[in-house]
Each structure stands twice: as structure tokens, then as C-alpha cells.
Amino acid sequence: MATDGLHxxxxxxxxxxxxxxxxxxxEEERAKLHDVELHQVAERVEALGxxxxxxxxxxxxxxxxVLCMDWCKDKRRIVSSxxxxxxxxxxxxxxxxxxxxxxxxxxxxxxxxxxx
Numbered sequence: 001m002a003t004d005g006l007h008x009x010x011x012x013x014x015x016x017x018x019x020x021x022x023x024x025x026x027e028e029e030r031a032k033l034h035d036v037e038l039h040q041v042a043e044r045v046e047a048l049g050x051x052x053x054x055x056x057x058x059x060x061x062x063x064x065x066v067l068c069m070d071w072c073k074d075k076r077r078i079v080s081s082x083x084x085x086x087x088x089x090x091x092x093x094x095x096x097x098x099x100x101x102x103x104x105x106x107x108x109x110x111x112x113x114x115x116x
Contacts, residue, residue, distance in 0.1 A: 037065075057095050061088050 042053065064083035071078055077098060078090040089099040 057092075059088075059090050059095055061090075061097055062086060 059078070059080070062080065062082035062084055063086070066080050066082045069078055069080040071092075072089075076092055078092050079087065080090065081087045087101050088097055090096070091098050
């Protein structure tokens, strides 16, 4: 357990306080980077006349932010990569995962990809 290594003067309350402090610092750093999610940006964009974007389907499977996605030539499959280090091939008609593989490199996240 996390509390096994506690010293006499440390309590669960002090650890919770420290966790909240670290969470606050993380939010401050995120704000400095202007790190926002797609739906937050989309809310601020003005509509382009007749063209209105809306979510049709949500593909769930990545454990972190999606960095890149591309359509396959057959217009049925989609490939996506994310910060979790996974590359997923999707069937766009059924929203099922066709393949899920770890990225071919482990040091850097896959930032761009394409199917041929």
C-alpha cells in the first residue's frame, strides 16, 4: 500500500493535500501550453454558412489524445495514432477496431501516419 512507507508525522490528509497541490500545478502547466480538447476549440469557431460540423460517431479506444488520423484508399478504414503509443485501424462503417498495435518506435509518439 501507499501508506506503508509513511513517517510518523505524515498522515493521509497531508498526502491528499500534496496530491491536490500537484494536480493544481499540473493544471497550471497545461494552461501555459494552451492545451485544450477539440470540442473546446470547436465551440469557439464560427459556423461557415451552410457548413456545420457535428459529431456523427465517436471511436473509443485510445488511452490518450489522438495525434493523427487518415482515411484508407478504400474509404472504409481509418487509421489513428495517439499519445498512448498505439496505432489503431478502424472500420468506419461499424466503428469496430480492425487492428490495434503498439507504435513501431517507443521513444517518440507517432505524430503522423498514413495507409497505402
